[in-house]
Amino acid sequence: MDIFYDVPLEKLNTFRLKVNAACLVEYDTPEELRTIPAELPAPRKAIGGGSNLLFTGDFPGTLLHSRIRFIQPVEMQEYVLVRVGSGARWDDLCAWAADHGLWGIENLSGIPGEVGAAAVQNIGAYGIEAGDVVDAVECFDTRRQCPVVIKGADCGYGYRTSRFKEDWKDRYIVTAVGIRLTREYRPRLDYGHVRAALEERFGSYVLEQGELTPARVRETILSIRRTKLPDPADIGSAGSFFRNPVVSRDCFDAVVRTAEQRGFGTVPHYDNGDQVKIPAAWLIEQCGWKGKTLGHAGVYGKQALVLVNATGQAAPADILLLEEQIKASVQAVFGITLNPEVEHV
Ligand SMILES: Cc1cc2nc3c(=O)[nH]c(=O)nc-3n(C[C@H](O)[C@H](O)[C@H](O)COP(=O)(O)OP(=O)(O)OC[C@H]3O[C@@H](n4cnc5c(N)ncnc54)[C@H](O)[C@@H]3O)c2cc1C
Structure with missing residues (x-):
């Protein structure tokens, strides 16, 4: 765990606003969250990549940022359960799933931010939401000062929301997320221009013959997103x-x-x-x-x-x-x- 004081946040918010935080804690294990010194400035707030945040000025408290970044697959009978550290980049997980031929999150490719926040935000795009694939969320409960595992079904997922954003706001720090993926051919193409864009890119034959792959869908989604959304690296x-x-x-x-x-x-x-x-x-x-x-x-x-x-x-x-x-x-x-x-x- 590292503790930094008076930290510039320009690289920790995708608006690239030049604001500072009084303190930033970067932690590497869930256990470290129990040992954060009580005297660090309040309030405390978990932060991922800062891609859904607007800092309205300098932050007077302590930001908590996860450096827990593993991707750990476990083969189950009907699906592949992947346990992922909250600090992993969401899109790295999408790329990993596509490389391994696993379906489930290919339409969510290219969404900025980290895996912990994805489970909080219930990120969504092109007809899929994170809540559809979250099996369980591993958290540190700041109230009881202990680790807990919350089933995906109990997270109250709705349109871009969850209980983490409502009645549980700022109580739980997500340390890892279990994501359910599958090897079964399961493209979801009926949203927006996804089907048309795939046909244009690979030909309708590929769709008709069931020859799509998660990697092909991901590539297409990334190209659609590039035409519509600014890359935080540029703007x-x-x-x-x-x-x-x-x-x-x-x-x-x-x-x-x-x-x-x-x-x-x-x-x-x-x-x-x-x-x-x-x-x-x-x-x-x-x-x-x-x-x-x-x-x-x-x-x-x-x-x-x-x-x-x-x-x-x-x-x-x-x-x-x-x-x-x-x-x-x-x-x-x-x-x-x-x-x-x-x-x-
Ligand atoms: C160009 C662009 C395109 C985008 N496109 C989409 C899109 O298609 N679909 C979509 O849904 N969103 C989209 N977003 C929004 C954003 O990417 C998501 O909301 C993302 O999940 C935020 O992740 P983050 O790691 O940056 O979280 P942050 O912005 O840092 O935090 C978001 C919230 O999650 C909480 N949080 C973060 N990490 C943790 C943790 N470990 N434990 C507990 N709470 C935590 C924070 O306290 C905060 O409340 C887009 C953003 C940008 C800039």
């Missing part, structure tokens, strides 16, 4: 900044009327029981924000849901101002309040 961002709002039918009808009056065209939406989900990216785009900059912050030109550190010099205040102005425009035009997906710390 700072935290991915999708806002949640897609879920509104009442009356509210949706009002949005449709606004769209007609203002010539915005058809409102994209997904029925969600009595309610309707509207893509936040569409609302933001109609308000004229796509590709715009404000100070050092901006809205990504290829995807309006992604706020970026446009000049590389953005301070937290730049991102917060842009967030506020986007929310105000969407509220003024559509009467809808956007909520951030990205966690403000």
